Amino acid sequence: MSTHTEATLVFQDGVEHALTVESGQTVLEAALAAEAPILYQCTTGSCGSCLARLESGQADHRAGSTSSLLSAEREQGYRLLCVTEAQGNCRFSLAYDSAAGTGRPVEAQCFVNAVERVAGDVMRLELELAEGYWMDFRPGQFIQVKVPGTDVFRSYSMATTAADLPRIELLIRILPGGMMSDWLVNRASVDDVVDVSGPYGQFFLKEKVRAPHVMIAGGTGLAPMLSMIDALRVSPGRTPRILLSFGCQSPEGLFALDQLDLRAQWMPTLETRVSVDRGTPPEGIRVGNPVAAIGAGDGLTPDSVAYLCGPPGMIEAARKHLEELGLAPENIFAEQFVASN
C-alpha cells in the first residue's frame, strides 16, 4: 500500500506545483518542504492564512483538529492546508497568484509613534519601523505584534499601505483582561520599542479588478479596508466603484469617521455607509447591521468583488447575503477575527 499521495496546488496565475504528501504529513508541510510559494502563518488551523479550495480528490481536516473555517465554507470545498491531510491524489486551487507568497514574513522592530483612544473600545497604535528594518506588504494583510514584556503575539491588519512605510497604523479593539489591551491602556507610551513579524495572510486586495468593490467591515475590521481603499486610490487606471459598509455596536464605538469622510472627498467613486447596531446615532448614520446596509438597489454585478472583515457571525451573514444578491462565491474574500485574551 502506498504511503504517499500526490497533491497539486493551482495558483491564480495558472502556475501549478505538484507535491508528494507523505502519510501523516499535512498538505502545508508538504508544500513548505517543496518550497511552494504558499501563504501561511499560525499552522494551527486558526488564522486562516493557508486557505485553499479542494477542486478534486479527497482531503479533509485531520481528525480531532479544530479550525476557524465555517462549516458552510468546508462544504464549499474550502480547507486550511495546515490541518489538511490528503486521502488520495487531490487538487487545490489558491485565490492568489504564485508571486504573492514570495513576500516572505520578516521580523522587525518598531518604535511607537502614537497611541490614542479613538473610540470607547478602540485604540490607534502608530508604529514606525526602526532604522535598518523594512517590511513590504499587500493592502489587507496583517502583522503579529509581540505584547511588550511578554512572549505573546497578537495579529492586527494594517490600516495603512506599503506606501506609508516606515509608518504602520493599527486599530486595536480593547478587550477586558486582554494582554495587549492591558499594555495599550496602562503602559504603552511614545518611543517604546515593539517586536513585530509579517506580513501574513491571503486576505489582500486583488489587483486590476474593474468590477465594483463591496467592503463590509465590523469594528476594527475597518483597518484592512482603509489600506485597500488607499491602494485603490493610487492604482493606475480608472478607479472602480467602491461601496464600503462599516458597522459598530454603538455610537460610542464609532471611529475613523474623519478618515472615511476625507477618502470620500478624495475619491468620487467611493461611497461609505456607517451603521450602529443600537443607540441614537448622529445624523447620517444608520441603525442596523452593516450587512443589511447593502441591498438589491446597489446594482451589484455577478463579477463584483467583496471584502469582508469582522466577527465570524458577520462574515457568515455577509457571505450569504452577497451570494443572494448575485455575487459569485469565489469573488467574496473574508478575514474573520477571533478575540484572544
Next chain:
Amino acid sequence: MNDAAPIRRRKTVNMHGISSDRMNDEKTQSQYQPYKEAAWGFINHWYPALFTEELPEQAVEGIQIAGVPILLRRAAGKLYAIKDQCVHRGVRMSAKPMCFNDTSIACWYHGFNFDLETGMLNNIVGNPESKLIGKTGVTTYPVQEVAGMIFVFVREDDFPDEDVPPLAHDLPVRFPENSERFPHPLWPATPSLLDEGAVALGMHRTGQSNWRIACENGFDNAHILVHADNAIVHAMDWVLPLGILPAADDAITLIEDEDGPKGQMQWMFTDRWTPVLENKDLGLKVENLKGRFYRTSVVLPGVLMVENWPEEHVVQYEWYVPITDDMYEYWEVMVRICKTDTDRKKFQYRFDNLYMPLCIRGFNDCDLYAREAMEEFYADGTGWDNEQLVETDISPVTWRKVASRHNRGIAKPGKGVPNATKTSSIRMRRLAQGKAPAYKVEKIENVNSY
C-alpha cells in the same frame, strides 16, 4: 540584525504645527493632502507637448513632463510618442536621433530599435537574433494634434489603453454649449481649441518654480495687484481693480461633469464678486476708464482659461506643465476662430504686434517673476504647511480640493531623468556653461566634438 546592535529611530522630518486661525487650518489642509503630494504633477492626463511647427516631418524631439521623459517623432505624416529612455542603459534616444525607417527609432548608443506604435523592442542593430527582442519595450503615449498644438497623454507605465479619456476631458468647458450654465452677457461665446477653424498662437517657455505655484497664480484674484503697472493696462486705459473679493457662497462653481472636464469657474464681474477700486487708508484709487470684463476658470490637470482676454473673440489658455518638482513649462496660447485666410492673417498680425509684446511678454512676464518669488518658500515643502491664507484664497483652496478629488494619479518623482538630482555635477557643469535646466533635450550636433 545583530541582537547587540542598538535600535535607532529613522531620521525623520519634524511635523510643523498648523494654527487653527488660518483659512487653511489643519482640517482644510487634509482635504487637499493629495494636492500637497503632487510636487511632480498629476499623471495620466493630457498635456501640451509642442506646437505643430516645432515638429516637422522626420523631426524628433525629447521633452519631459511630470518626470516622464518623452520622445516625439513625426514620420510619414504620423505622430508618435514613446518613453525617451532606452530600456537597455537609460540613454535618451532623442539626443541623437537614429531612425532606419518610418515606424521605428533606434537608440544611438547600442542600437536597441523600438517600434513607435507599440514601443516593443523589435531589433538590435548589432544583435538581430537577441533573445530579448520582442520581450521588452518602452511605454507609448497617446497623441493628438489640434489647432496647431500637439497633446500627449502622459501616463504611468501600466495605465490601460482603454482608460485613456478624450482630450476634451482635460480642456476647459466649451461654448455655446455651456452658455446657459455659465452665462456671459458681456461678451460673445468664448472660442475653444476644439472648435472648427480655431487657431492657437502663443509660446511656451520654462519657468523655475513648482507647477502648482505657477498654476495658482493664474486664477488667484488677489494677484492682479502685480499687474497694476503693466504697459497694456495703461495703453488701453483698462480698469484693473486693486483686488476682487468673493461676495457670496457661490462665487465659485465646481465643474464635475461625469463625462467632461473637472475644475472650477469663477463668477467674476457678477454680484458674486466685489471689485476693490479704492483703498483710502493707503491713498490708492483706480482712475482708468475702460472696463475689461474677463473671467477665469481652471480645470485639471491645470489649464487656465481667461475668457474675453485680451480682447473680444479671443481667449487665453495657459498650462503649467510640470517638468520636475522645481520646473514647469509655461504655455500661453491665444485662440481665435479664423474662418478665412484673411482672418488668420489679421489674427497673426494682431498677435505679433500687440498680444505678443504687451500681453504674453509684458503682462505675463510679470507673472513669471512673481511665481519665482514664491518658489523658495515652497521648495523644501514647508511652505505648504506654513502659508497663511486669507479670504481671497478661496480660489486656490477650492482648486486644491477639486484637484485632489479628480486627478487621475499623482506623479512619482522622476526616475533616472534630467534634473531629478539637483546637484549632480553634470547639471552644475551645464549651468556653468550658461544653460539653464530646460524642457527640451539638447541634441548632440557635432559627432566629432565634445
